[in-house]
Amino acid sequence: MTRPASDTRHRIQTVARELFTQKGVQRTSLQDIADRLGITKPALYYHFPSREDLVRSILQPLLDEGERFVTEHERRRGKARATPRELLEGFFDFHYKHRADLVLVVSELTTLADLGSIDMLLGWRERLTRLVFGPRPTLEQATRAVIAFGGLQDCCLQFPDALHDELRRATVDGAMAALGL
Known part of the structure; x- marks a missing residue:
């Protein structure tokens, strides 16, 4: 068969x-x-x-879902807009779900750059920063956001044995502190 x-x-x-x-x-x-x-x-x-097609096929679901997440939040207006905590929780859940592929992303930044994907990943952080701080964040706000969103991603990789709920709470609390909120 x-x-x-x-x-x-x-x-x-x-x-x-x-x-x-x-x-x-x-x-x-x-x-x-x-x-x-x-x-x-x-x-x-x-x-x-090709190997590039294979790599792209592995990473494309992650890239598509991440883009959907950010775009969905950008489209929300008024009361439907997520709070910074809800935004961080959703971003954490996204990264936690894709931990195995994130290891590949982090260890193969050159490959990602060759595939044109690194700009997309960095762009998400910029777009999320504007969702939290408005269209023109200060340098301090932008650096806090890089620490918060990048650290959130790193925690999903750094603590593979931690329980989801415990890691989510600790990570989101830390990211909120980094944002100064």
Whole structure:
């Protein structure tokens, strides 16, 4: 019985994510991935024509969801607008959900830059800063926001064994303090 193509794609992505995290994207060949899966390299090429396509396929759901999160909050007006705490809690939940891929993001910033994704990730912080502090944050506000949003992301990676609710509370409280709120 043959497996559906989507199952094979998912298996390739899972193994690639593991190897990319262990060895790095540049030091992991498509042959390494094929060997680990017990498939031929041409079979892997059938699903992903290049390593960059494979990396993009792993990271695209994270990028799409992050963009949706920020855009959704930008569209809210008046009473429907999230408080800074709600914004931080949602951003934490997003990062916590995507911890495995964030390890790849953090360890492979050069690859992300090559894929044109790093500007998007940094842009989210700028846009979230404007949601918290208004359209023209001061330098102090902007630096506080970088510390808060960047630190929030880092906490999702730094404390993998912490319980979700406990880590969320501590992280969001710390981010609120960094924002001066």
